[in-house]
Amino acid sequence: MGYIDGKWAPLIMMTVIHMINGMVNALIKKVLDGGINHMVIATYRLGISTFFLLPIAYFWERKTRPKLTISISCQLFISALFGASLVLYFYLLGLSYTSATLGSAFTAIMPALTFIMALIFRFEKLNMKTKVGYCIVLGTMISLGGALVLTMYQGIPLTNSQEQASTLNHLTKHAHWTKGCIFLFISVMFFSSWMLIQAKVNVNYPCPYSSTVILSAFGSGCTRNVYGGNIMVY
Numbered sequence: 001m002g003y004i005d006g007k008w009a010p011l012i013m014m015t016v017i018h019m020i021n022g023m024v025n026a027l028i029k030k031v032l033d034g035g036i037n038h039m040v041i042a043t044y045r046l047g048i049s050t051f052f053l054l055p056i057a058y059f060w061e062r063k064t065r066p067k068l069t070i071s072i073s074c075q076l077f078i079s080a081l082f083g084a085s086l087v088l089y090f091y092l093l094g095l096s097y098t099s100a101t102l103g104s105a106f107t108a109i110m111p112a113l114t115f116i117m118a119l120i121f122r123f124e125k126l127n128m129k130t131k132v133g134y135c136i137v138l139g140t141m142i143s144l145g146g147a148l149v150l151t152m153y154q155g156i157p158l159t160n161s162q163e164q165a166s167t168l169n170h171l172t173k174h175a176h177w178t179k180g181c182i183f184l185f186i187s188v189m190f191f192s193s194w195m196l197i198q199a200k201v202n203v204n205y206p207c208p209y210s211s212t213v214i215l216s217a218f219g220s221g222c223t224r225n226v227y228g229g230n231i232m233v234y
Contacts, residue, residue: 018104021104021107022100022104025095025100025103025104026100028041028092028095028100029095029096029099029100029103032092032095032096033096038088038089038092038093038095038096039089039092039223041088041092042085042088042089042092042219042223043220043223045088046084046088046216046217046219046220046223047216047220049212049213049216050213050216050217050220053209053212053213053216054213056209057207057209057210057212057213058210060209061207061209061210064207065207065210066204066205066206066207068205068214071204072201072204072205073214075197075200075201075204075205076201076205076211076214076215076218077218078197079194079197079198079201079211079215080214080215080216080217080218080219080222081218081219081222082190082191082193082194082197083190083191083194083197083198083215083219084215084216084218084219084220084222084223085218085219085222085223086187086190087187087190087191087194088187088219088223089187089223090183090184090186090187090190091103091183091184091187093180093183094106094180094181094182094183094184094185094186094187095180095184096180097176097177097179097180097183098176098177098180098181098184102180102181102184103184106181106184106185106187106188107188109144109185109188110188110191110192110195112139112140112144113144113188113189113192114192114195114196115140116140117192117193117196118196121196123196123199198211
């Protein structure tokens, strides 16, 4: 029984995380449709993360945390720029043009993009002579193909309202949908890049909680400055 629990635990945790992520996307989409600027959401999201993780990082890793040098600080700043500020900026912007379902679907192509970037920068090696290598390439192509289909095909209307029947309105919606998909794709590319950057950072600064706190703090500061320093809910 313990073997079964241990075997299925990662799958169960990934399923729960994806369910929570879907609910969060739905709530954020509702807030975006209500008129809240996406940079406000990004700033508060990173700020709240910093606030709650700071005491955990301080007490949990105070004995194992290495010295924070200028070099490590620069690496963490770059990591925050790619993995927090730019990711949230383009993701929330894309979400405002599309839907929560599409936002969640686009995150599924992140492993494929990460694998491609890892090959380009020689983080990974691929042996096409094995079944594993063949399946990896096939899965990557299917994942990227699915993202392309989601971008080009918006689906059929479920009602016959005049608004949906308007050709001009349909073209405008399609343009917004395509624009949103592009923004979501850019966001996933930045997140995949961050995975590679953070992998290097973890070697020099192997403190996940402290690293996340610093990353969130840097990211919150970047998004706040991009919005002009006037963060408020209106």
